[in-house]
Amino acid sequence: MNEYDVAIIGGGVIGTSLARELCRYRLKIALLEKEEELAFGVSKSNSGIIHPGTQNPPHSLKGRLCVQGNILARHQSRELGFDFKEVGELIVAFNEEEVSRLVRLKKEAELLKVPKLAIVGRSWLRKKEPNLSEEAIAALYAPTAGIVSPYRWVYDLSENAVKNGAEVFTLTKVENIILTHSTMLRVNPEQAKRVEGLTEQSAPPNKPRFEIHTTKGVFKARYVVNAAGLFEDKISRMVGIDYFEITPRKGEEFLLDKKRQYLTNHLLFPLPGKTSKGVLIIRTSDGNPMIGPTAEDIADKEDLSTSDDGLKKVLDSARKMVPSIDENDIIAYFAGLRPVASSSGLGTPSRGDSLRSSDISSSVAGDDFIIRHEDKVPGFVNVAGIQSPGLTSAPAIALMVADILKDHGLSLKKKLFFHGHRRKTVHLFAVSSRDAKKIIKKDSRYGDIVCRCEMISAGEVKDAIKQGAKTLDGIKFRTRAQAGRCHGTFCTTRLMKILAEDTGRPLTGVTKRGRGSEIVKGKRD
Amino acid sequence: MTKKLTCIECPVGCALSVDIENCKAISISGHKCPKGEKYAISEIENPLRILTSVVLCENLPLEVIPVRTDKAIPKAKIMEAMSEIKKIKISKPVAVGEVVVKNFLGLSVNLIATRDTAEISA
């Protein structure tokens, strides 16, 4: 029976965070994702930064949820077994005017209770960031910034959610949402009466209010949470809520060879610009330095192309901070799209709409998260415009949405057994030699190296497939196989064979990221 | 008329000059060894190529094994030869040099295996 208490649309970090949170309670949860795997949308291009909370307006949802999320992310890394590295962040100033902006940023961040902030000077910077440009005169140091692997977090969340009873559906694209009778009563009583002759009294309680029509059939749910990233506006319009629009803002990122991993010690930020935090220099969870992103509003929600122009912009900005950055160290590049929400001018939220935060006005201007129960469509919650610091805020957003649902009638009864912990994924080269030996002796597949550059074994690849990888990208995101310096030249054939075998499809059916991206076009037969 | 050719017999790739009359090679220059002379004549009068490819395997530890013609075949027959090669399926172990198809395409050349299936454990 496809009837659920809550249907979550969108399987990125927000959707999976919420699914896992709601699994603490005795609820039937469905997570609907249109791509072949989770985290194949906005979350896949995330840099993985866990922000300390700086650079957010003091009374914003973003600020509050980011600070809360920073703490919760650490808890989750221990519970779910993914790596969280506290690396600290430096917002760097190059002149006195910028220093005064730093002072303002520090004050604002302190209002949000971002801990341990300090303004550091030249000698501190020389010592702790030797490759930072000599022109840097000061920086705002926020020690609580961290780095994670965004997609491994998503996969660990979803694995845990599924273990606790959530149902995850991929290749399930929402095409239409139909309001069932009881909802229609509130939205359009006249029409409801005409259609079914229903009245408020005759509406059955606790029945699904939504019929979600997808490419994989119909799902019925009492509550729907829209966490569909770039397509939030499309989903929201399906139920007649159209006061915001999502514009993709492209960011191109460039990865450097791991040999340069000691380029920086902290996450380096310039002072924020109008539309983005600027070009950063960070070290990702996998150990590669990364420079970027750009910030360019575009029209096509599926345009993930990179450009020569983008490369030049990023290099110029990055070299201002770390002059020794060499173009020849770049080993990979990609683009991501931020889902920026802006008012579509078609309707404004009424003052009667409930919202936890006291600041409604900024929420539609594209500056803050939109996290609200849409009173016009009871049971429907929008979680839109989740750009930076969206990843960091995800666990806090999950709690906030759970509260919103509770406030609107969802009964949250705790399960007797909630398995909050997850065993850490085996990564052979993250453990000591002695432990690696034990692992290999116990299970010979861990001694069978498939990816030469990152030293990933067949055992790890098979674990990833068990965790839900169905594509080469899915394996790459979970294990790092194909993410090394040879970009899959060595391991692709072997990975294809393992995937084909373990997922029961022919070699010609193995894809990069889902149907349409098959690796080969034919075979001899 | 004079035609310029590059010899393909070895990696040196001598630049050859061939005088042609009535579709026959009259004189050849530019070659550093006798193979070049032979090649020039052949290339003008009846271009030949060694064909290498793979054939499908069944019940063997490899998906395909590489094969080649043991002598050069007419260049004009290459695509026809490929059609035939694509139809072949071998199911018995082969050694290097073993004949897979005798008198391939009736051209008095054999199609031979260039890899040893016994060397490969599953």
Next chain:
Amino acid sequence: MIEKDLVVVGGGPAGMAAAISAFEAGVEDILLLERDQYLGGILNQCIHTGFGIDYFKEVLTGPEYADRFVKKIRSISQIEISLRTFVVRLTRDKVLTYLKPGVMQEIKAKAIIMATGCREKTREMAHIAGTRPAGIFSAGLAQKLINIEGLLPGNEVVIVGSGDIGLIMARRFLLEGAKVKAVVEIQKKTRGLMRNVVQCIEDFDIPLYFSHKISKIYGKDRVEAVDVVKVDDNFNEIADSKFRIDCDTVLVSVGLIPENELIEMAGVLIDKKTNSPVSKEVNKTSIPGLFVCGNSFKVYDVVDSVSRDSVLAGRLAAEYIKSVCNGPKDSGRR
């Protein structure tokens, strides 16, 4: 800790020739480690002819050339061969750690010969703008898919790079029934052998563009097209020279990089430009007793040169072993 006189890392033409040569020079305690499930290395997928013209005075295909060494090495019982074995660590004291299914083992060797070959330069290193769809392959990967797995990577191919591998693959795709729309070369002339231009490009009338490069790749899930643009003497794009080619596959064949990350880990000095070991003498490295041969020492044009180079390395290793101890194990051999 297991001890060996000589460990050879890599069972391709370089490693095999080096091991055999070391044996013939008197070393009798040799272990050869190969990561694949068979010997032969890259030659197994080089099914075309052109190998052995110098070394064997015969015209052989890659697998046939490899087979000569495989048969020879199999006949020498003093060379122990371990397949599916992957070296993961190397120290300056010549302690190697390797992995194979079920086993993680350390070995201390008197001498080590690294014969780990090359990896290819990829699209990323060529900085080609555009999207990241399926259908972009390094030439070597495409070659492996066709010649080892019997799979056809694509139907309409554009090849970047006119080196030998790119040229060979142009013919290979064509023979398998694909359309090869163009070979695009940024230099003014081919980097490959003229014989390959004749038998791979001219024979089949494949368009070959010199002084051109691919400026953008299109396609969301699969390659759909590429933009090709002419470049000037400084490799800058010439305005208004851009044209588009529809295709579903892009093959990138823009160079090889010696695989020397293991010896770099051990502290050997590496030339940053070539990724080869810095050494005053051929095959030697900055660590005594640690030798490199074949393509991981220097990217050679033909495998015959690899064999000669590796024979030398084998002899050097034997000499070294003799000099640092009282002779190799089992020196009862005459």
